[in-house]
Amino acid sequence: MTTATTPASHPIYDKLKALNITLPDVAAPAGAYLPFIKTGNLVYLSGHLPKRDGKVITGQLGKNTSTEEGKSAARAVAIDLLGTLQAAAGGDLNRVKRIVKLMSLVNSTADYTEQHLVTNGASELLAEVLGEAGRHARCAFGVAQIPLGACVEIELIAEVE
Known part of the structure; x- marks a missing residue:
């Protein structure tokens, strides 16, 4: 794990510190792809899976995983995405x-309809x-x-300087 070393005067890193978030290093791809590609000012991040204690968080929404558990897993993915984006x-x-x-x-059953909440x-x-800057389509x-x-x-597209 890497800790943000940017000076404390930067609001993004202040917010991460306040939330007690340490950004992870970029994970090695699990297949024949790259974790990200930059073209022009756009960066395309490959799909990231949720992890807890280094293990993938598994389950199917509507079967054995609640919407709140899924939402928490999506938050964990966002932290990993931020590490890769950094x-x-x-x-x-x-x-x-x-x-x-x-x-x-x-990952959800056919009758589950709360993907947006996850x-x-x-x-x-x-x-x-x-x-x-974090609000997105x-x-x-x-x-x-x-x-x-x-x-x-979750995968992500970002614009960078």
């Missing part, structure tokens, strides 16, 4: 101009940490399964 922005989240879009895949866990954290899908049985997977 690396993609040259080690400084202050270079992030805006989160452009979030795409959330929620995804709020990530959206709310990004807005809390990044302020107006998004979509939230219900899917039959996610790799490793994860309850949610």
Whole structure:
């Protein structure tokens, strides 16, 4: 785990510290892909899975995982996304101009309809940490399964300086 080393006068890092959030290092990809790609001023982050104590948080919403548990998992994904975004922005989240879009895949039963509430866990954290720059367009899908049985997977597009 890396700790933000940016001076305390930067609101993003002050907010992370206040929330007791330490950003993780970029995780090694679990397949034949890169964790992020930068093209022009846009950074595309690959899908991230929720983890607790280094293990993927599994479950299916509407079956064995509650909306609140899913929302908490989505928040955990947002923390990992911020760690990857920090690396993609040259080690400084202050270079992030805006989160452009979030795409959330929620492992859910056919009759589960609260994917948007699960995804709020990530959206709310990004807005809390990044302020107006953290507000974004998004979509939230219900899917039959996610790799490793994860309850949610989220990818992100951001604009950086």
